[in-house]
Amino acid sequence: xxxxxxxxxxxxxxxxxxxxxxxxxxxxxxxxxxxxxxxxxxxxxxxxxxxxxxxxxxxxxxxxxxxxxxxxxxxxxxxxxxxxxxxxxxxxxxxxxxxxxxxxxxxxxxxxxxxxxxxxxxxxxxxxxxxxxxxxxx
Amino acid sequence: xxxxxxxxxxxxxxxxxxxxxxxxxxxxxxxxxxxxxxxxxxxxxxxxxxxxxxxxxxxxxxxxxxxxxxxxxxxxxxxxxxxxxxxxxxxxxxxxxxxxxxxxxxxxxxxxxxxxxxxxxxxxxxxxxxx
Numbered sequence: 615x616x617x618x619x620x621x622x623x624x625x626x627x628x629x630x631x632x633x634x635x636x637x638x639x640x641x642x643x644x645x646x647x648x649x650x651x652x653x654x655x656x657x658x659x660x661x662x663x664x665x666x667x668x669x670x671x672x673x674x675x676x677x678x679x680x681x682x683x684x685x686x687x688x689x690x691x692x693x694x695x696x697x698x699x700x701x702x703x704x705x706x707x708x709x710x711x712x713x714x715x716x717x718x719x720x721x722x723x724x725x726x727x728x729x730x731x732x733x734x735x736x737x738x739x740x741x742x743x744x745x746x747x748x749x750x751x752x
Numbered sequence: 753x754x755x756x757x758x759x760x761x762x763x764x765x766x767x768x769x770x771x772x773x774x775x776x777x778x779x780x781x782x783x784x785x786x787x788x789x790x791x792x793x794x795x796x797x798x799x800x801x802x803x804x805x806x807x808x809x810x811x812x813x814x815x816x817x818x819x820x821x822x823x824x825x826x827x828x829x830x831x832x833x834x835x836x837x838x839x840x841x842x843x844x845x846x847x848x849x850x851x852x853x854x855x856x857x858x859x860x861x862x863x864x865x866x867x868x869x870x871x872x873x874x875x876x877x878x879x880x881x882x883x
Contacts, residue, residue, distance in 0.1 A: 616880075645797055647785045649864070660783050660799050692880035721878065727785070727865060740859055742754065742830025 616692045619720045623688060623695045626725075631682045639668045643724040651714070651730045679705030686713075687734075691741060694719050698734050717741055754828035757858045761826055761833045764856075764863070768820045771812075777805050780863050787867040789852055816843025823851065824872070829879055832857050836872045855879065 622641060629637035642664045650658045661667050675681055681703035689696040695718045703710040715737035719727040731737035738744060760779055767775035780801045787797040798804045812818055824836035833856045841848045853875040857865040869875040876882060 645787075645795070647787075647797055647799065647865075649783060649785070658783070660785060662785075662797060662799050693878050726787070740831055 616690045618723065619693070619695050619718075620688055620690045622720065622723060622725075623697055623718060624685070627683050627685055627697075627699070635668065635672065638671065639664055641725055642667060643721065643726045646725055647727050649727070649729045651732045653732070654730065675703075677706060678703040678710070681710075689743070691743075693721070694741065696737060696741060696743075698737075754830060754833075756861065757831065757833050757856070758826045758828055760858055760861060760863065761835060761856050765820050765822060773805065773809065776808065777801060780804060781859065784863055785865045787865075789868040789870050791870075792868075814844075815841030815848070817841070824853075827876075827881065829881060831859065832879065834875060834879065834881070 626638060626641045629635075629641070644664050645662065646664055646667055648661045648667050648670070650660070652658050661670055681701065684700045684702060686698040686700065687696075688698075696715060697718070698713070698715045701710070701712045701714060713732075713734075715731045715734045717729045717731070717737055717740070718725045729737075729740075731740065738747070764776060764779050767773075767779070782801050783799070784801050784804055785797050785799050786804045786807065788795065794807070796807075798807045818839065818841035821838045821840065822835050823838050824834075827834040834853060835856075836851065836853045839848075839850045839852070851870075853869045853872045855867050855869070855875055855878075856863050869878075
């Protein structure tokens with residue numbers, strides 16, 4: 615199951631980069647919860663529900679002509695997938711390049727919880743891993 | 753850190769059984785998320801400490817007294833703590849005992865997320881643990 619979760623996570627990135635927001639939405643449980651990192655531009659209160667999350671992503675992408683997610687590292691943690699990635703966006707205004715780590719919890723093939731961390735080490739610590747553990751496992 | 757997490761979860765049970773809802777409140781992150789088991793009358797998830805506490809209050813109001821009894825060890829799994837629980841309520845109407853397994857997730861000494869399963873084996877399997 616965990617390898618399947620990793621594959622689904624990669625499929626999410628591919629769908630995002632292809633602009634296929636229907637497929638992005640399909641990866642979420644209808645009652646998914648997204649917890650932002652402290653200091654997230656839109657505020658750090660969690661968002662609940664697939665529709666609300668998808669609205670949020672659409673709003674985030676809207677100001678740019680194009681944007682992509684670039685995977686740096688992906689770690690299989692059984693029912694969770696840790697992904698370190700860069701969000702690059704360009705268009706009106708200055709280009710954007712943000713590095714973030716997400717921890718996605720998956721149930722029955724759908725993501726039910728996403729947590730974002732600015733700092734990769736913080737994310738690893740949160741899930742009980744060190745950078746050394748993460749590289750030993752990958 | 754995980755032993756510290758177990759202590760927080762034990763404190764949750766102590767506070768619950770002492771009906772010290774202020775102490776329970778202190779154990780939750782302000783943006784905590786609580787996901788009830790499948791088929792629960794109010795499906796949730798409940799987001800934010802205030803909402804979670806309101807939900808707990810409503811659950812307890814159904815009975816004159818209630819208590820949570822850990823039935824298993826407190827199982828440490830990195831940032832998560834798993835415990836099989838019996839929740840017993842008595843007072844108006846028939847007495848009630850429900851058994852379920854709670855998976856608590858903690859960050860910086862606070863509960864940020866918890867989800868509940870009717871089936872203990874299912875909860876363990878999901879977390880990659882065995883009985």
